[in-house]
Amino acid sequence: MIKIVPILSLMLFLASFQATAQKREISGPVYIDSAKAVEVSAISKRKLKAPSSEYKLFNPRNRGINKVVPGKGLPKALDKTRQKEFGKLPVKEPKLTFDAATSRSTPTDPTGAAGPNHYVNGWNSAFSIFDKNGNQVSPPASLASIGGEFSNETLGDPIILYDEFADRFLITQFSDTPESFLVAVSKGSDPVNDGWNTYRFPTGGALPDYPKISVWSDGYYVTTNKNSNTASTSQVVYVFERDKMLTGATAKVVSFPLPGINTNGFYSPAGFHAMGGEIPPKGNSPIVFMQDDAWAGVSEDHLKIWNINVDWNVPANSTIAESQELGPASGVSPFIATFDGGAFSNLSQPGEAPDLDVLQATMMYMTQYRRFPGYNSAVMNFVVDIDPTAAEHAGIRWYELRQDRNGGAWSVYQEGTYAPDKSDRFSGSMGMDKNGNIGLAFTVLDDSPETPIFPSLRYTGRYSNDPLGLMTVKESTIVEGRSPDPSSRYGDYAHLTVDPADDISFWHNGEYFEAPNRKNKVGVFKLAADVANDVGIIALVDPVSSTLGSSEAVTVTIRNFGEATQSNFPVSYSVNGGQTVTETFTGSVAGTTSVDFTFSTPSNLSVVGQLYEFIITTNLEGDQNSENDALTVNVKNLFPKDVGITSIDSPYTGLTLSSAEDVTVTIENFGGEPQSNIPVIYRLGNNREVSEIYPGTIGVGENAVHTFSSKVNLSRFGRYTIYSETNLEGDGDPANDAKTKSVANLNCIPEGSDCDSFGDGISYFELGDILNERIPCTNGYADFIGFSTDLDRSKGTFTVTVKTLFDSSDDEKFSMWIDLNDNGVFDDDELLISRQTIPSGNTAYSYDFSLQEEAPLGQHLLRIRAGDTSFDGELNNPCSVMQYGTTHDYSVRITDSTLSLDDFLLNEANLLISDQRDGLFTAFLETQFDQRLRVTVHNILGQKMLENMVDNNGNGYEYNFDMSYGASGVYLLRIGTRKVGVVKRFIVK
Template identity: 40%
Template sequence: MKTVIKKLFYLCLFALITNVYGQKDDSNQPQKAVWKGKLDYRFVPSIKEQLQNKSFIPATINKDNFYGKDKRAKGNKVVPGKGLPVGLDPLLNTQSRAPQKRIKSTSLTFETTNSTSTPSDPTGAVGRDYYIASWNTSFRIFNKDGTPATPAASLATLFPGGADGDPIVLYDSQADRYIVTEFEDDPNGFHVAISQTNDPVNGGWHVYSATSFQTGTFPDYTKFSIWSDGYYVTANISASDNAGNTRNGQVWVLERDKMLTGDTSASIQAFSLPGMATNGFYSPQAFNVTDGNLPARGNATIVYMQDDAWAGVTSDHLKLWTINVDWTNSLNSTISAATQIPTAPFTGVFDGGGFANLPQPTGPSIDAMQATIMNQAQFRKFATHNSVVFNFVVNTNATGKLAGVRWYELRQNGDGQPWSIFQEGTYVAPDGRHAFGASMAMDGAGNIGMGYSSVSSTESISLRYTGRFKDDPLNSMTALEELIVQSTSDNTNTRYADYSHLTVDPSNDADFWFVSEYFNSGARSNMVGVFQLTAPPNNDVGVRSITNPTSGVLSNAEDITISIKNFGTDDQSNFPVSYTINGGTAVTETYTGTVSQNETVSFTFATKADLSISNQIYTIAASTGLTGDENSSNDEATVEVINAINTCTPAALQGCGLDGIKRFVLGTIDTDDGNDGCNTTGTVQGYVDRRNLTTDLDRSSTTPYTLRARHNWAAGATSEVLSAWIDFNDNGTFESTEQLITGASFTQANRLDDFSLDIPTSAPLGSHILRVKAMDGTAGGDINDPCSNYDFGEVHDYSVKIVDSTLSTDDVILENSEIKVLTLPNKQYQIELITDYEDLISFRVFDILGKQIVFNNIIKEGNKYNYSLDMSYATPGVYLIKMGSARSFKTVKLLVK
């Protein structure tokens, strides 16, 4: 699997990279459309109909070590020492002096998925009747109370060619239609599905495909926006292909009017972005209409940020382009020259442009998603003006590292008028946490809501929100931060989310629906939080969480401890609190202390709970019962815990003489003689405890391991199936994220069969339990449930030790390569690596203190890799250059005088 994914990664990467270095486009002149074409059309039946006729394709269970096809691999070219500000972000003082107001807590939270690839690509949009969420290669329709309206579906349910991913969900409020999109790499392009009616469950879908892109031009990181005369699409793609052809474009406009009616003649036009100063990574956004009040047709605007720390950019600014489409005659369609709007200085660079930026309590540092206009740039019309709000991440402390959100509101006096900055601010989270991955919008009253992610070296990722009321002092977020969800574990990978998504409920034009990624007991999950910018009620007390007990060895006298928060403005005391176990009789006691406004307190019930049954799952529900509580939505919290004294021991109910595993081989483990008979440890038929047998598995291996097993049921040679899990988090359970083999079929009987066991590169080191379940797939039982009983078969437990043999000098090809530094005038340097190595390599520069000041990924040109390094702004001294792969680097010192 790793080899296939690696090849796919490089295929996508080579498609989006056109040159090793950014090129400045000096032809900042209005341009025509670079090409036009017809969209391919097909009609897809409703989800309900697909479920009835069994053509529905369910969502796949993705593994955390499976990477989506996109990869923001190549960064913008950073010039060390160049750019302002030198120290702190100049807008921090404005934010720190702003008055802070409490706002109401979330009215609804719910998970959309807890089984995603890396990253999860969270997106979702709320409509008048439904909320549609999507991630990676799947989507699901929810009722507006958070309950599922459909099963989770593969994107292949809607789109041809399989489920490629990077979806975006939109709601076209003016048309009352739901939209789901994805990109495509074979052939290059993207797909758009529009609900036939305002009911995405019972109505069909108009599906349009744009696959007119030239070979080798993959539209990575696509973003979609709604405008009056079209659906606008941007992507991380060069204006030309590898051969220098310029017909591909960087912005595409789809004929909205025809697409809404299922017209098969709907067309597409493409435009390049004149005057773009850098092309290492493209993340422009088209303005997206938030509500149903569309502007006059034409004058659609594209925005991108430009950082003066990049080569070719002289000052921090925003660039805007205006597109006018003529659907009758494409020769009349135009994109304007770029308009430059100066901004307060900002630093959009982390770690020299690298992709591992923000530390967490455990695991790797995660990608801050720099150089990106975050999803989406939200437009709204008012009686006196038009507004648009958007944001991107900045390093608010150039001498250290603290991620914050630089946000903007632009205004124009009316449709088609010039845009200017009405307000700009930099938001940082409290307590020294990073704030990043934000998405923002404006409600019907003109209040701004912003959801974002937060993390620090001592606190796991959380999803939070803030905002500002329309009449508050400009250039600052005035709402006190509120929590949506706190992760219970850390990200095991540098990649995170890729974007988040906030939309406004058209039913009241006030509720903000925000979705992004968090980590729930090791599972990469997406959470929706619904909130308003309104003051909290006077009387509102609720249970924030149940902090004890947690899964593990539990007794018949466990403390139940809860976290209680006063969400209201009035102090509260002497109110009842209760808990139940598995829906049983409630235990009710009284909290006698006083909880001040916005205060959180801990309370342990005097009555202990009996949780002593081994392997039993207990659902604990705790609640408050304040008289006159004005918001009951936050009164109760629930948690599931398991008494995991031992792993679960499922049984073969009918037999295991021929079924199951009659010989098992993995690494140095080779057990059983292959004869018939039932393997059993203890009294549970078919359960085998061999945790005393262990083997090493190298997580850095480039090829999967071969797990070999044998069954002896000749009459059902191919009816036997096998699954495998490794308990990476050592909690005694086998989560879906820990499943490495999923119901694979045997091909033969009475001899060993081979199964591929792919160890995640992020697998935690040390010893863990390996569970293997093999059974008759035609009889009773669930092969993908590690704990449930089954009719015929066996479950075996072994031990495996995860090791990592990665060395920094054992790559023979790179070890024998030659690195050269050519010194040019004005502190310019040409760095060359001459090698037979062919794949992507990274280029890094470190200062004398070991701080990374330049990072980029580069591809080979001829027989060598080249990098033009500009050190004209760097402090004189000694620097270390590293070029190579993740396993082996060639290094050279550079003296800058």
């Protein structure tokens, strides 16, 4: 039964709070109800229903209207917290891996938790139970098999939880009959043989999408993606009366908004999940969410924290209050947490598979809380784009927050962004063991042809005494994916928990693919020492590759991987198989720490250009793990002088490049001695060289950036080749001196071709209803987007007719594209006619072309170019300026005579875009179509700047959007379904 909080008492409470809240918002509950327990027998005593084996798309991501502002938000450069290198500390391979589920569910929603003797595993929409050795003790079963309130319920989004303070398992899912949240609580620690109590908690008339549950002392807290457009006033966080549920009694539910929140369509806050043997005091239960300054209404990137206090005696007196905003001044570095304008397809896979959903705007499950003497700690992560200047590159931004007293302020103890190479990393899940060591597991993906990686599961971590902000443990594999995800939906989450039996083992459950199946793999790993005596070598500190001599000191890093402090043990090294030098380390090294040791005997490394192989070993008596005792490292005696260009950093491909573009290069010192006054040149195409001197000093192994004082003219649209090299006198290795880079001026409105002197280009164009005769030359480009015709894709073949005024032989040719994906770029796979000859002037020639059966319906841009290819070979470059020719743009509308009525209505719609000044625009689509539509904005480079949803307001679809932060230039807006849409070009000045 719904109860309304008394307005007067709430107002008085709000007024009294103003004096101490520093203008932080506070709210009471917006929904109160209760649920009775329905008892069910032990799983071992019941016949279980097998899970469905059919392909099924589960729970399309519920989303509200997002608020991304194209061009807004920091940072504008590389994420300064990025970890660019892998950790170096060796860690044992997973001590256990096993396939937990095989399914056609899309996605599988992998989840699971370890208890004292079992691992309970869940996926959409089923569960199974394993022992701690990975043996299945209860077979895969539908969630409906749990019985009670779960009977006939298979909507999914399950979460498996182990409440170590009560020694109980929880299994959850949501329901839409009616909208509610289902919870099964075991009666003991044995999920197979102990019975269960089941609950159905009403959720106030809206589906509790993407629920994530956590344990606090006074309740089970559930965060949802619910009421995203009114999250600051509507129910978002639910709290269930934990004490009553543990006894099987009727339990209350209290729901809260998140006052002061900003959302971006889909969103997912997180509750702090208590673990580690000591339960927190009741009250001040934290909820956290990131706030991205790319969203409207957010002035700077920050973490927002709320505190919830529940009064179960008088639930109406319960409160949620904004507690803190941790921004740049509090140690939260700027981040980009928005991908593709808020779209759900983001990361490329190898081959022709669809782009994956990166799970943006999500505090990844779980945010784990643990108590230590003198402080409390919480770890959390979410995905970020590490470099806004390049193609999207996903990395994992992670935090450890600390609190020095219960209920006190949280501070950023450390932050980092894990992105150690060019591969994408996302769908992270992290936890902290009893020693303060952090484990992080995640998905890795790479679409590069050279090193393709299908979605795969890996892990890293750090020890409590390691340098802050770094994952110091070597990245290790749980499972390498064998095939791509056949859908853009991935995950929708992964789940890492800490084993309550030893409080140091991490159990991670994630999704990978083995065509045609989606599979869930559990990997169990740990960082903490599991033996007393274990010493090894982890690094050769000196010498390093440089100019070396005949008496080089040898320094190594010794790691104590064990628990016991060690001293007085032998350490040895040899070079290129020569005599072994053995000495004794007489100091002491505590458990899970490292120390440097320098041998008293130096090494002779005096041959220039020689590669030397060091083998370094320890020989601790009674060492219980010999795998890490030896390390092999190669060191090279470098040429004293050896520098080169490693990259040409600017100019880069862009719009309307100027006649005075900077040329910037990175110079690296590959040699063994510092270098200064380095001669460096650049050359544009076959033009003359520009020579300058880099006057600074570059240390060994370091690099420096040089911007030439002489600028380069790239004002003519087209492609350019830039060459740069160093010319250091006496350079020992010329092979690394130079780099070449291609850039393009991509205005894509290629004005400036000569179509008048000889009559080159298209003078007549006919396609369907378009008849454009006696086309004037102008400046070589003409915008005829107002001309439009329908192309019924079910007809297959179409005829285009053209003329030219140039009476040529076979040199006058034309090409034609249709921008089928509406991204403003005429891609190679959208080229429908390529370099077709127009044999003579003033004669109409007809040519056939065809469309794919699945060509996207709706309005698209058509581009046609013609010219004398004996002067200009760039006819098939839709953006270059031809010397003699023309480029014209038209509109076409792809139809299908077999369309449904709704598709037909949308395809007939008229789209208008009006400039409201100051970078604000309004798009209006007039149509009788009445379902929710998708709107996208692309720039002329094809980058998606915005994706959103828009509803019919009764008169049509009106969408207001802010481009005041966007760069000046041409953009394309599309409104429609994924099948049918209307496209229009607009200009930001």
